[in-house]
Amino acid sequence: MIKNNFPIPNTFGLPVKARIFAEYSSVEELRDLLKRYQGERLLHIGQGSNLLFTEDFDGIVLHSAMRRARCVSEDNDHVWIEADNGLVLDELIEQLCDMGISGLENLSYIPGEVGASAVQNVGAYGVEVKDVIESVRAVAVADGAERVFTNAECHYGYRDSIFKNDLRGQYIITHVVYKLNKHFEPKLDYGNLRSEAGDKPTPMSVREAVIHVRKQKLPEVSELGSAGSFFKNPIVSREKYETLTRQIRDDSIPHYEQEGGIKIPAAWLIEQCGWKGKMMGGAQCYEKQPLVLVNRNNATPEDIVNLAAAICKDVKDKFGIEISPEVNYI
Numbered sequence: 047m048i049k050n051n052f053p054i055p056n057t058f059g060l061p062v063k064a065r066i067f068a069e070y071s072s073v074e075e076l077r078d079l080l081k082r083y084q085g086e087r088l089l090h091i092g093q094g095s096n097l098l099f100t101e102d103f104d105g106i107v108l109h110s111a112m113r114r115a116r117c118v119s120e121d122n123d124h125v126w127i128e129a130d131n132g133l134v135l136d137e138l139i140e141q142l143c144d145m146g147i148s149g150l151e152n153l154s155y156i157p158g159e160v161g162a163s164a165v166q167n168v169g170a171y172g173v174e175v176k177d178v179i180e181s182v183r184a185v186a187v188a189d190g191a192e193r194v195f196t197n198a199e200c201h202y203g204y205r206d207s208i209f210k211n212d213l214r215g216q217y218i219i220t221h222v223v224y225k226l227n228k229h230f231e232p233k234l235d236y237g238n239l240r241s242e243a244g245d246k247p248t249p250m251s252v253r254e255a256v257i258h259v260r261k262q263k264l265p266e267v268s269e270l271g272s273a274g275s276f277f278k279n280p281i282v283s284r285e286k287y288e289t290l291t292r293q294i295r296d297d298s299i300p301h302y303e304q305e306g307g308i309k310i311p312a313a314w315l316i317e318q319c320g321w322k323g324k325m326m327g328g329a330q331c332y333e334k335q336p337l338v339l340v341n342r343n344n345a346t347p348e349d350i351v352n353l354a355a356a357i358c359k360d361v362k363d364k365f366g367i368e369i370s371p372e373v374n375y376i
């Protein structure tokens with residue numbers, strides 16, 4: 047499918063268009079498109095749930111219509127599942143939970159497709175997708191050559207991977223292989239999952255608990271446009287954290303010790319700056335979760351950009367901490 051001046055799907059609900067929008071159903075079709083449109087500005091999207099389009103896209107937007115998953119290997123303890131890039135991650139998780147296969151259930155209800163989730167290293171409730179990714183198959187934009195990346199070669203970090211840095215825009219992920227578990231070891235230490243998941247948790251009961259908790263906190267994109275958490279949680283040094291507690295005379299700043307420093311919830315910093323519920327044009331800092339920016343009233347891309355910039359500035363001025371967007375600006 048190839049269309050001109052086509053509306054780009056995006057969960058912010060912004061009325062942006064692609065000069066060319068093309069959907070492919072096989073790796074061969076993808077290669078043909080790459081060849082045909084070589085030299086054009088190119089963007090591959092999933093559901094557009096982590097994108098902020100600042101204007102119409104003057105180039106070609108690609109999307110995958112490959113939506114299958116298959117078991118490629120198994121032993122007594124594990125199953126290796128290979129999924130196509132265009133499969134909706136949550137549909138895959140539902141099917142796996144149904145079969146009692148675990149590893150991805152904590153990531154239930156995160157919008158988006160399999161390919162993008164391996165770019166973004168999506169995470170929630172104490173699990174990141176990198177924990178179960180065995181390898182990633184991709185096609186080079188330059189010449190269509192296939193390359194398999196092992197988990198280590200993906201250089202995964204917090205909402206980060208080599209596909210967002212050194213190899214940004216150079217590869218299109220076509221398949222992801224997950225190593226999943228036949229024996230369930232629930233991860234329930236995060237939030238109130240333990241009480242929500244029941245006495246004898248199963249992958250499906252954990253999935254249902256995660257969905258229940260998420261629905262209370264996050265807006266449904268069908269009702270209120272957003273890209274989920276707009277900002278990353280900053281990680282600061284211990285010295286910085288201690289200076290901060292002295293400076294604001296508060297040792298109850300929420301924080302999590304982790305490799306590389308101390309993580310401070312960006313939502314807390316934003317709330318302290320008084321942004322929770324505030325609007326700029328049609329964009330709003332969501333009243334239930336200030337980490338989320340929403341399209342409250344026909345926001346323009348500019349409204350969202352301006353709101354994000356004002357929040358970053360206030361957090362920097364008040365705490366001396368830089369928060370940066372998790373969302374990709376296009």
Ligand SMILES: Cc1cc2nc3c(=O)[nH]c(=O)nc-3n(C[C@H](O)[C@H](O)[C@H](O)COP(=O)(O)OP(=O)(O)OC[C@H]3O[C@@H](n4cnc5c(N)ncnc54)[C@H](O)[C@@H]3O)c2cc1C
Pocket residue numbers: 057089090091092093094095096097131156157158159160161162163164165166167168169170205209217218219220264265267272273274275374
């Ligand atoms: C309500 C809501 C809640 C959310 N909650 C979470 C959460 O809990 N945790 C979390 O981590 N994220 C969360 N997100 C963010 C988002 O769901 C993830 O980042 C998701 O992985 C984006 O998937 P997508 O298919 O929409 O990708 P898109 O937004 O379309 O694309 C994201 C990036 O991946 C690139 N890309 C897409 N497909 C490919 C491919 N096949 N090959 C190479 N590059 C590709 C794009 O160019 C872009 O740079 C949330 C978003 C919303 C709207």
